[in-house]
Amino acid sequence: TSAANALLLINLNPLWCAVVGRLFLGDLLPRRTYIALALALCCVIIIFVPEVVERKRHGGDGNTAEEEDPYADTAVRGNIIALVCGFLLAAYITIVRLGAKSEKEINLVGAASLGASLSAIISSIVERGDVFPSSFWTGTTAYFWLAVAGQGFGIGAVFVAIGLAPKFITGAEVGLCILLEAVLGPFFVWLAYRDVPSKWTLIGG
DSSP states (O other): OOHHHHHHHHTTHHHHHHHHHHHHTOOOOOHHHHHHHHHHHHHHHHHHHHHHHHHHHTSTTSOSHHHHOGGGSHHHHHHHHHHHHHHHHHHHHHHHHHHHTSSSOOOHHHHHHHHHHHHHHHHHHHTTTOOSOTTTTTSOOHHHHHHHHIIIIIIHHHHHHHHHGGGTSOHHHHHHHHTHHHHHHHHHHHHHHOOOOOHHHHHHO
16 A cells, blocks of 8 residues: 555554543543544545445456455555554553553553564564665665664654653543654655555545
């Protein structure tokens, strides 16, 4: 799927935060939150449905298993993965809030650091240890190290901040602060890769 689709679907997490916080932490949800949730679900439909319809329109006679299964399309799978990521991020924020409200002192920054280390280990296992560029031993790849720095420092700082913020504000408010990513992310991707969002993504976003 496109970067814009992924960012928009991941950044539905404030609404998932509101729902999960209501169910597990007893957060009170005003009527406007329910209205926002309904609008967000409409946005998801606007992003998902046109891609499925477009695929059906250009997809042949539907005799193959891939044509019969709308989830076999990579764009649809990417959208589903992004949607699940948004929900898992909301679950993470809610867990952090639960830890922050606990009577016992919990080192949330340490938990975020350990979690990042575990993510690195799991990623290495998935890639079977092949985490360096092919030119690693013959020359330094600038983009590789730029990505390493971005993942190590940028993402690490983000999750440390996410670990601290729920001590002071609700999960839904934390998620709303993260929404800036949905605005700036597609713009930066367009600058770097000229990845233009579809009209349905712009409408749904």
